[in-house]
Amino acid sequence: MADKLPDELHQGERLPDPIFLPEEELFIRFNQIDGSGNVAISEIRYVDQSGNRSKYCSRPSYILLPNYDNWGYGSISIKDILDIPEIITAKSGETNSCEVAHMPLTDNHSHSEIWTYRNGVRVTNNNKKRKIGLLFRLEICQKINILKNPENE
Amino acid sequence: MMMSPEIDGSKSPASWLRKNNVGSDKIKVPIIFSAEHEMRVPYFVQNSFYVDRFPSWISKFQDQLKSLRNLQDDWNGYGSYAPNSIALINSQTVLDILHKMNFPPMAIAPSAEDGVAISFAKANKNAIIECYNDGDILAITYKGDEEPELMEIGESISEISEGLDRIYNFLYGR
Numbered sequence: 001m002a003d004k005l006p007d008e009l010h011q012g013e014r015l016p017d018p019i020f021l022p023e024e025e026l027f028i029r030f031n032q033i034d035g036s037g038n039v040a041i042s043e044i045r046y047v048d049q050s051g052n053r054s055k056y057c058s059r060p061s062y063i064l065l066p067n068y069d070n071w072g073y074g075s076i077s078i079k080d081i082l083d084i085p086e087i088i089t090a091k092s093g094e095t096n097s098c099e100v101a102h103m104p105l106t107d108n109h110s111h112s113e114i115w116t117y118r119n120g121v122r123v124t125n126n127n128k129k130r131k132i133g134l135l136f137r138l139e140i141c142q143k144i145n146i147l148k149n150p151e152n153e
Numbered sequence: 154m155m156m157s158p159e160i161d162g163s164k165s166p167a168s169w170l171r172k173n174n175v176g177s178d179k180i181k182v183p184i185i186f187s188a189e190h191e192m193r194v195p196y197f198v199q200n201s202f203y204v205d206r207f208p209s210w211i212s213k214f215q216d217q218l219k220s221l222r223n224l225q226d227d228w229n230g231y232g233s234y235a236p237n238s239i240a241l242i243n244s245q246t247v248l249d250i251l252h253k254m255n256f257p258p259m260a261i262a263p264s265a266e267d268g269v270a271i272s273f274a275k276a277n278k279n280a281i282i283e284c285y286n287d288g289d290i291l292a293i294t295y296k297g298d299e300e301p302e303l304m305e306i307g308e309s310i311s312e313i314s315e316g317l318d319r320i321y322n323f324l325y326g327r
Contacts, residue, residue, distance in 0.1 A: 028174060029229075029230075030269075031229070031262070032262050032272070033277075034259075034272060034274060034279045034281075035259055035272075035273075035274020035275070035277075035278070036274070036277055036279055036297075039165045040260075040262070040270070040279050041270070041283075041293065042263070042265060042266070042270030042281060042283065043229075043265055044265055045231060045232075045265045045266060046232065046266065048232075049231065049265075050230075050232075055322065068230065070199040085287060091300075095211045109237070119210055130266070130285070130289060130291050131291065131303045131305065133266070134283075134301075134303060135293075135294045135301065135303070137266075138293065138295060138301060139279060
């Protein structure tokens, strides 16, 4: 993996782009898979999980830059992410929602985060409910399409 | 010198750490060394259910757990904290009980939710128990599209044992 970041990842003068299309994808890296070949739950955060949005990241493997060469990566569609809260709401009885936010970094314009909400309030490390979080993380893992497995075996 | 959690009445090693205000610091977990096996064994279990029998898998996972002590914060580039002493000592308790049960996990890894994850798999059944930096312990069992089962597990040895029994029963249908 080249040390130099691709030009397309540099933010430059570009501003955040808040519009996500349902078919757009988020690329996520991980280092463990479960016994069924899905991403392990332990790899995914409930609060502000990061990823690279495909609109500004032409190669999924860029999610491994600059120093995660041996990790795996996969993709999940924005539609699949936005469908998860309905599933969680049905299971938990609490109103859950989420959005994907474009949060560019100077060295990664494609950087985005999954923001989750419970009863209209954004979930943070201080108010999260871990049981609901586990369900959310499991759904994310089961919807990620693995493009490369980690090399940790 | 640190007192044994059992001596001063704390419910568990992790609660003793919190009670003594050492929870978030990366202190050295109290350990003993077994000269015979050169393995780390928390001294709080040495008189309770320590089993003088070391299947090969236990060494592997002991080493994996030990390696997590050197992990740095933001190990995944997503801002996750490395496991702290509370998560590590609770995970050691889990591993000790698994040893007693002769129930090897599939993997021990850091959790993106700040702590340690111990995972299991049998055919298409999966389970994971996570020991978090704040002392919480949760587990989930899941199989395909079936409804997952969530477990909030206390940090006492009996509660962890009960949780692991449930995971074992889910995986092996005992």
